[in-house]
Amino acid sequence: MDVMTAIDQRHSCRSFDGEPVPREIIDHLLHAASQAPSSMNAQPWRFHVATGKTREALSEAMAMTTVHLQEYMDIFTSEELQSYERFYSDLGQAPVILSVTVPCVHDDIERINGYVSAGCAVENVLLASGEYGLGCCSITAPVWVRDKLSEILELGDDWEIVSLVLVGYAAEKPLAPAHSQNIAVFHD
Numbered sequence: 072m073d074v075m076t077a078i079d080q081r082h083s084c085r086s087f088d089g090e091p092v093p094r095e096i097i098d099h100l101l102h103a104a105s106q107a108p109s110s111m112n113a114q115p116w117r118f119h120v121a122t123g124k125t126r127e128a129l130s131e132a133m134a135m136t137t138v139h140l141q142e143y144m145d146i147f148t149s150e151e152l153q154s155y156e157r158f159y160s161d162l163g164q165a166p167v168i169l170s171v172t173v174p175c176v177h178d179d180i181e182r183i184n185g186y187v188s189a190g191c192a193v194e195n196v197l198l199a200s201g202e203y204g205l206g207c208c209s210i211t212a213p214v215w216v217r218d219k220l221s222e223i224l225e226l227g228d229d230w231e232i233v234s235l236v237l238v239g240y241a242a243e244k245p246l247a248p249a250h251s252q253n254i255a256v257f258h259d
């Protein structure tokens with residue numbers, strides 16, 4: 072698949088059929104992540120790959136985030152809130168959860184570099200997943216329960232979770248929300 076097709080076809084998948092993803096394919100996704108650009112080629116990311124019991128533990132912790140959805144009552148319709156509630160209660164039955172982590176740092180520049188670099192690595196995973204017929208969703212909602220997630224993954228104090236990437240085979244075609252083309256201000 073050419074890059075522009077992969078970019079145009081990528082959309083967030085929030086409903087999976089539960090079918091396990093072969094280890095070999097997960098390795099391809101991790102390879103895609105490893106090729107991302109990063110400040111000073113620091114490659115600050117570490118991906119924790121959870122299946123089985125660890126995946127269940129992460130999912131149970133994430134189910135606790137549904138209480139925070141009430142904060143979005145004014146933004147979302149009740150239908151949207153219900154669908155997010157369903158999604159967070161079992162993470163769409165995604166069989167694989169990638170927890171993307173970066174080192175905890177105090178320097179502002181280093182912190183931004185870490186987040187942006189991790190974002191590049193995540194996008195590589197999202198784009199590569201299409202090549203293997205997989206669906207993905209990158210979520211930062213875990214910030215609500217990050218201490219619990221960190222405990223499950225035994226991250227200690229030196230690493231923080233920036234997002235979870237849910238990976239699996241889509242149960243249904245993801246929605247394709249509109250993306251504005253009006254994003255640039257040109258200067259000459």
Ligand SMILES: Cc1cc2nc3c(=O)[nH]c(=O)nc-3n(C[C@H](O)[C@H](O)[C@H](O)COP(=O)(O)O)c2cc1C
Pocket residue numbers: 081082083084208209210211212213245246247248
């Ligand atoms: C930084 C970031 C955080 C996101 N956090 C969440 C999240 O917490 N929950 C969720 O359902 N989707 C999350 N998403 C997915 C976005 O909602 C999605 O990318 C956006 O609505 C555009 O839809 P599309 O990915 O299908 O094109 C996140 C995406 C990004 C890049």
